[in-house]
Amino acid sequence: MRLLILAVFLSQALFKAIGLEFNFSSFQKEDIKYLILSEDSYLVNAIQVTRDTNGAPIENLSGRALYKKPFRLSKGNGSTMATFNTTFLVNIKPQTSPGGEGLAFIITGDSALPENSQGKWLGIVNETSNGSSQARVVAVEFDTRKSDDTDDVDDNHVGLNINSIHSTNQVSLTRYGFNISAGVDLRVFVGYNGNNLTVSVNETLILSEPLDLSTHLPEEVYVGFSASTSTYTELNCVKSWQFSGIDIGGGPNLLWVWIMVPVASVTLLIILISVLLYHRMRAPVDEDLEGGRGNIEDQITLSNLAPNKFRLKELKQATGDFSPKNKLGKEKEKTHHSTVEIAGTPGYMAPETFLVSRATVETDVYSFGVLTLEVVCGRKPGNQSEQNNYNNSIVNWLWELYRKGRITDAADLKMDGKFEEKEVECVLILGLACCHPNPHYRPSMKTVLQVLSGEAEPPQIPHERPSFVWPAMPPSFSKIDDSLTGSQLTPFTELTGR
Numbered sequence: 001m002r003l004l005i006l007a008v009f010l011s012q013a014l015f016k017a018i019g020l021e022f023n024f025s026s027f028q029k030e031d032i033k034y035l036i037l038s039e040d041s042y043l044v045n046a047i048q049v050t051r052d053t054n055g056a057p058i059e060n061l062s063g064r065a066l067y068k069k070p071f072r073l074s075k076g077n078g079s080t081m082a083t084f085n086t087t088f089l090v091n092i093k094p095q096t097s098p099g100g101e102g103l104a105f106i107i108t109g110d111s112a113l114p115e116n117s118q119g120k121w122l123g124i125v126n127e128t129s130n131g132s133s134q135a136r137v138v139a140v141e142f143d144t145r146k147s148d149d150t151d152d153v154d155d156n157h158v159g160l161n162i163n164s165i166h167s168t169n170q171v172s173l174t175r176y177g178f179n180i181s182a183g184v185d186l187r188v189f190v191g192y193n194g195n196n197l198t199v200s201v202n203e204t205l206i207l208s209e210p211l212d213l214s215t216h217l218p219e220e221v222y223v224g225f226s227a228s229t230s231t232y233t234e235l236n237c238v239k240s241w242q243f244s245g246i247d248i249g250g251g252p253n254l255l256w257v258w259i260m261v262p263v264a265s266v267t268l269l270i271i272l273i274s275v276l277l278y279h280r281m282r283a284p285v286d287e288d289l290e291g292g293r294g295n296i297e298d299q300i301t302l303s304n305l306a307p308n309k310f311r312l313k314e315l316k317q318a319t320g321d322f323s324p325k326n327k328l329g330k331e332k333e334k335t336h337h338s339t340v341e342i343a344g345t346p347g348y349m350a351p352e353t354f355l356v357s358r359a360t361v362e363t364d365v366y367s368f369g370v371l372t373l374e375v376v377c378g379r380k381p382g383n384q385s386e387q388n389n390y391n392n393s394i395v396n397w398l399w400e401l402y403r404k405g406r407i408t409d410a411a412d413l414k415m416d417g418k419f420e421e422k423e424v425e426c427v428l429i430l431g432l433a434c435c436h437p438n439p440h441y442r443p444s445m446k447t448v449l450q451v452l453s454g455e456a457e458p459p460q461i462p463h464e465r466p467s468f469v470w471p472a473m474p475p476s477f478s479k480i481d482d483s484l485t486g487s488q489l490t491p492f493t494e495l496t497g498r
Contacts, residue, residue: 020071020084023242036066036222038113038123046091047238049103049123049227058095058233062123064106064113065238066224071245073107073221074214081194081214083414084245085378086223092144093183093235098155100145100232102180105190105225109136109218113226120147121165123226135163138216140190140199140207143170144181145232156180158199158206162216171207178202181234193413203397205409246414351468352439362439368448369434373398376427378412395435398428399465426451426458433459437468 024031032043041063042048050061073082092103102122114126114135121130122141129135139161146155150166156174159167173180178201180186189200192213199207223243227236316322350366353359373394374380380394401407411417411424430451436442443451443459450456 020069020245021243022067025240025242027239034068036064036068036111036224038062038064041065045239047225047241049225049236049238050229052235052237058229058235059231060118060229062113062118062121062226062228063236064111064123064224064226066106066108066111066222067243070220070222072219073217074219081212082246083193084223084243085189085191085413086241086243086245087187087189088225088238088242089185089187089240090142091183091185091235091237091239092142092181093237094144094181095233095235096231098145098232099181099234100230101228101234102141102143102145103225103227103236103238104139104141104161105188105223106137106139107213107217107221107223108138109221111222117226118228119230120145120150120228122228124161124165125163129163131164131166133163133216136217138162138211138213139226140188140197141165141167142180142188144234145230158201160197160199160207160209160211169207169209173201173206176201176204176206178204185239191413193416195416196413198413350435350439351437352470352472355470360439362442365434365442365445365448366439368445369431369442370395372427372431372434373410376412376424376431377410378414379410395432396465399432402429402432402461403463403465429458429461433461436461437466438472440472440474 022034027043027046029043035043035047037043037047040051040061042051043065047065048063049065050058050063052058071082071084074080086105088105090103092099094100101119104122104124106124113123114121114129117123117126121127122139122143124137124139124141125132125135141159141161143152143157143159144155146152147165152159152167153170153172154174156179157170157172159170161167178186187202189198189203191198192211195210195212197207197209197211197213198205225238229236310318348367348370350363353363370393377394377398398407398410401410407428408421408424410428411419430443430448433441433443434448441459447456447459451458
């Protein structure tokens with residue numbers, strides 16, 4: 001069953017690759033060709049949704065910045081809905097005290113900026129279109145000024161707005177310790193699974209709201225940002241922006257998706273089932289071993305590939321008492337400024353990789369664990385900041401959810417909650433075990449297969465993420481079991497040919 005659920009997640013991952021997708025990790029001047037910018041919006045190292053250049057006045061401005069290609073949101077009067085995930089980095093810096101007015105992520109049927117939409121209107125609507133279905137806009141607002149006539153909870157909140165600046169739901173960020181207008185970067189995630197819209201700030205879930213976008217928006221929409229100032233001003237910047245959506249529009253691409261996803265799923269199932277059957281065919285050999293473990297030394301001795309044993313006296317005689325002159329090979333000399341180039345994909349690399357400068361069995365287990373977490377969560381593995389350090393990865397995010405007893409909250413939104421919670425929990429805990437900071441505590445791939453095939457429970461992991469310490473200390477011999485890689489008996493396992 002666990003192999004099946006992993007195959008389902010993998011097929012979901014394949015499906016996600018089709019549709020509208022773009023990623024601006026930063027903004028360059030040439031990126032303007034991909035955007036629709038209103039008159040007072042600029043692109044200078046970031047999207048300035050309202051201008052802040054050339055010393056020009058910035059009072060009473062409104063602006064919109066949208067991705068140029070429209071996105072097909074629904075089809076057949078909403079009978080089929082698209083899904084999407086988007087992540088963006090915003091930085092709002094007040095220029096008056098207090099600042100104003102705010103910024104919003106918008107989904108709209110009209111790319112044009114409404115006239116007179118400065119001030120409290122946030123570039124979303126104006127006095128005429130406010131509350132009208134003709135506005136055709138849904139927004140996630142980041143409001144930095146409390147308006148007396150809009151029932152704002154405070155001047156630091158996230159709100160869900162539908163054809164209006166009056167939020168259907170709003171949540172203050174103050175209780176989460178976030179300040180929208182502090183002039184610091186905030187990473188925002190907005191996800192829609194066809195039935196529910198969620199908003200997270202710095203990987204903290206802020207808002208989750210049931211929503212049928214098809215009842216408020218046309219079939220084809222634009223995605224992007226709006227913002228405004230009044231006599232109170234601020235700099236409204238978007239520094240990076242990633243969007244991934246399943247466009248359900250017709251055409252040959254859709255047919256290709258419907259053909260390839262089932263084929264890929266069936267292929268994955270065949271491969272996984274074959275591995276499972278192979279493993280079970282070998283099982284009787286393992287069961288004959290005493291206590292499931294057997295006499296390992298006897299098994300090694302009977303193997304054709306068994307190494308020869310030498311006495312210490314024989315080794316000393318053969319090497320001239322371990323004389324350095326008889327040493328084979330040459331060690332690489334390092335100075336205090338020496339560096340070693342490490343090959344690998346950021347986000348998948350175990351923390352010790354940067355210290356041992358080589359691949360090992362344990363680092364491969366770590367990479368497999370990250371891949372498992374990525375597939376089940378539908379998220380990219382590394383942190384989303386420029387500094388690709390270990391402390392901000394998907395591993396730490398999931399470990400924090402595990403500590404809070406909410407690890408299944410990380411399941412891909414595209415599953416829409418239609419999964420066996422215990423199965424997902426098992427796979428996620430297994431992924432975290434593979435990503436244990438101490439390489440000696442990572443499970444072997446044999447144990448991984450046993451867990452996925454339902455023959456074993458996932459390894460136990462601590463609720464608090466252990467700190468990465470080097471050199472890593474192996475467990476005591478009394479704690480050694482088959483769930484570990486076996487590296488606790490040696491300093492490290494090296495993979496040759498790397």
